[in-house]
Amino acid sequence: MEIIIPTINLASIYPEIVVTIFAVIVLLLHAFTPHHSPGGAGKGGDHLGYISFIGIAYATFLVFTQEGGTEYSFNGLWILDNYSRFFRLIFLLGTGLTILISVKYVKDEGINHGEYYSLILFATVGMMIMGGGADLITIFLGLELMSISLYVLAGYTRNRLTSNESSLKYFLLGSFATGFLLYGIALLYGATGTTNLKGISGFISESNFGNPILIMGMVLLVVGFGFKIASVPFHMWTPDVYEGAPSPITAFMSAGPKAAAFAAFARVFFEGLPSLQGVWVDLIWILAVLTMTVGNVIALVQNNIKRMLAYSSIAHAGYVLVAFVSANELGIGGILYYMLAYTFMNIGAFGIIIVVGGKGEKRVNVDDYTGLAYRHPVAAATMSLFLFSLAGIPPTAGFMGKFYIFSAAIKSGYIGLAIIGVINSVVSVYYYLRITVAMYMKEPESAVSGAESMPSLVFSTAMIIAMVIAAYGVLRMGIFPSAYIALAQQSHLSF
Amino acid sequence: MFYIIGGVAVLSALIMVTNKKPVSAAMSLIVTMLCLSGMYVILDAHLIAALQIIVYAGAIMVLFLFVIMLLNIQEKEGRLSGHKIFLQFAWIMLVGYVFISMVKLIGGDSLPARVEGSINGFGTTKAVGEILFTDFLLPFEIASILLLAAIVGAVILAKAKVD
Numbered sequence: 001m002e003i004i005i006p007t008i009n010l011a012s013i014y015p016e017i018v019v020t021i022f023a024v025i026v027l028l029l030h031a032f033t034p035h036h037s038p039g040g041a042g043k044g045g046d047h048l049g050y051i052s053f054i055g056i057a058y059a060t061f062l063v064f065t066q067e068g069g070t071e072y073s074f075n076g077l078w079i080l081d082n083y084s085r086f087f088r089l090i091f092l093l094g095t096g097l098t099i100l101i102s103v104k105y106v107k108d109e110g111i112n113h114g115e116y117y118s119l120i121l122f123a124t125v126g127m128m129i130m131g132g133g134a135d136l137i138t139i140f141l142g143l144e145l146m147s148i149s150l151y152v153l154a155g156y157t158r159n160r161l162t163s164n165e166s167s168l169k170y171f172l173l174g175s176f177a178t179g180f181l182l183y184g185i186a187l188l189y190g191a192t193g194t195t196n197l198k199g200i201s202g203f204i205s206e207s208n209f210g211n212p213i214l215i216m217g218m219v220l221l222v223v224g225f226g227f228k229i230a231s232v233p234f235h236m237w238t239p240d241v242y243e244g245a246p247s248p249i250t251a252f253m254s255a256g257p258k259a260a261a262f263a264a265f266a267r268v269f270f271e272g273l274p275s276l277q278g279v280w281v282d283l284i285w286i287l288a289v290l291t292m293t294v295g296n297v298i299a300l301v302q303n304n305i306k307r308m309l310a311y312s313s314i315a316h317a318g319y320v321l322v323a324f325v326s327a328n329e330l331g332i333g334g335i336l337y338y339m340l341a342y343t344f345m346n347i348g349a350f351g352i353i354i355v356v357g358g359k360g361e362k363r364v365n366v367d368d369y370t371g372l373a374y375r376h377p378v379a380a381a382t383m384s385l386f387l388f389s390l391a392g393i394p395p396t397a398g399f400m401g402k403f404y405i406f407s408a409a410i411k412s413g414y415i416g417l418a419i420i421g422v423i424n425s426v427v428s429v430y431y432y433l434r435i436t437v438a439m440y441m442k443e444p445e446s447a448v449s450g451a452e453s454m455p456s457l458v459f460s461t462a463m464i465i466a467m468v469i470a471a472y473g474v475l476r477m478g479i480f481p482s483a484y485i486a487l488a489q490q491s492h493l494s495f
Numbered sequence: 496m497f498y499i500i501g502g503v504a505v506l507s508a509l510i511m512v513t514n515k516k517p518v519s520a521a522m523s524l525i526v527t528m529l530c531l532s533g534m535y536v537i538l539d540a541h542l543i544a545a546l547q548i549i550v551y552a553g554a555i556m557v558l559f560l561f562v563i564m565l566l567n568i569q570e571k572e573g574r575l576s577g578h579k580i581f582l583q584f585a586w587i588m589l590v591g592y593v594f595i596s597m598v599k600l601i602g603g604d605s606l607p608a609r610v611e612g613s614i615n616g617f618g619t620t621k622a623v624g625e626i627l628f629t630d631f632l633l634p635f636e637i638a639s640i641l642l643l644a645a646i647v648g649a650v651i652l653a654k655a656k657v658d
Contacts, residue, residue, distance in 0.1 A: 075632075075633075
């Protein structure tokens with residue numbers, strides 16, 4: 001019997017291997033270090049966080065050393081190109097920042113360290129696989145790896161009821177969405193006889209692309225990915241899950257996995273189904289408008305700040321979908337740039353939320369931010385910076401990202417869409433500035449109750465580092481965007 | 496053959512949904528699983544058929560029955576109102592209609608002919624294993640990481656002590 005082994009190019013998956021190894025190391029270290037001091041499960045586990053961070057840093061370094069160019073390996077199941085490289089950087093950045101803002105939170109909440117970090121790392125591996133998969137099977141497995149880790153992480157604070165609710169809801173709805181995705185993949189396979197994206201696009205372009213099975217499969221894929229990126233009408237899970245999950249995990253979920261879903265979404269549709277563009281563009285146009293509008297309008301009336309940011313994250317998915325509709329090189333660059341900017345600003349905002357929320361996440365309403373600027377001017381200023389960026393006010397990364405996306409839309413002739421997007425962006429300013437107004441323009445509560453409601457905020461070193469990185473990223477990308485835009489544009493898909 | 500197996504599968508699935516006793520519902524689910532494995536045999540996928548019986552009809556269903564018996568779920572009182580049954584029935588009809596119209600739309604000829612791989616030894620253990628360790632090596636490894644993450648997650652969520 002002769003077995004032909006396909007080219008195994010381990011170099012193309014080095015970063016994934018490194019992250020996996022570190023995940024296992026963290027897990028084992030946790031298992032074999034004594035940590036049974038009475039009631040002290042939360043003590044002395046900082047090093048695991050730092051080890052995970054080293055792993056992420058090392059993987060980032062490896063991504064930088066991988067040489068450019070497009071390269072398929074593992075029998076066409078894996079692709080290494082600028083696009084996947086850029087997305088890997090986004091994921092690693094998101095994970096790194098998440099670990100930094102988690103360190104103190106994990107200690108305060110007294111939740112188990114080892115599994116927490118290793119699950120975050122596993123989720124990161126899943127995301128990277130989604131970014132680098134060139135075959136529906138690889139992409140699907142990456143998605144599952146990411147999702148399963150996230151289901152667990154969402155319910156990590158087991159003694160909090162909302163966290164349990166969040167985990168269960170996410171799990172049930174997520175499995176449902178996975179079913180849709182899998183159905184879509186199965187139908188595509190049935191129609192084309194291959195799961196390879198290149199193969200699919202080749203098959204469609206040379207034969208029947210009006211095949212109804214193909215269209216059905218494509219629509220189901222839109223549903224499945226639409227769920228993962230939290231676009232309306234598949235967004236129902238988002239507010240509850242974001243509100244209930246531990247804050248660092250919420251930050252993580254809104255940055256990395258969303259970017260990963262977009263990475264896979266764009267890869268599948270631009271690389272696998274470009275011939276069907278006429279069909280899916282209309283579909284996604286509707287999704288984009290609905291997502292932006294519903295997200296922003298509902299966010300207006302939210303009082304819980306995590307819930308507000310959940311709706312805002314839905315709205316941001318809508319902006320990215322606008323870039324998706326434009327479907328030109330500028331559009332793809334826009335997706336990349338925006339996801340990078342969003343990672344910085346959203347994790348930054350959540351960092352402040354964690355600090356203000358304090359132990360047990362007690363202060364998560366907009367009212368709790370009243371007068372923050374008088375007591376903690378630095379925290380308030382940082383928060384305002386991230387909020388301005390989320391609202392898209394120059395000179396921040398958010399502004400450049402939106403500018404870029406809307407100009408891409410105009411360039412490909414979707415002027416109506418761009419106008420709707422800009423209007424939405426204006427609407428969103430209201431609820432972001434509401435927090436800023438509360439922080440700066442309202443007097444802190446009277447001295448009697450004030451002492452109780454706003455104790456001193458504790459910034460850990462790791463948190464400060466994370467905030468500095470995020471703030472630097474937001475400003476740098478906003479003021480000197482050209483380098484990043486060039487990088488993003490270089491990384492567009494070759495289609 | 497297909498129609499017999501398919502009919503039994505649908506019938507037992509219906510029994511499973513409508514039956515109020517959890518144990519009998521689980522039993523009819525087993526019948527559905529067995530019918531599905533019969534379908535895999537028709538499709539020449541012998542390994543999958545065997546796995547279906549071992550994993551689903553065997554392991555998972557035993558687990559189901561254990562849980563049902565351990566929890567000692569009581570039969571719920573009361574019946575669904577006629578209105579609700581009608582509504583559900585209408586929904587099933589609607590979904591069925593969508594599927595039938597889809598099949599009509601697709602027709603027979605738009606399906607591709609059988610894939611080449613089905614000629615020599617398709618679906619046998621050897622063929623599946625060979626593919627798994629050559630062409631689909633990467634997904635195979637990813638699946639192992641996936642399972643590891645899932646195990647870790649399950650242990651965390653189900654651990655007795657909340658710390």
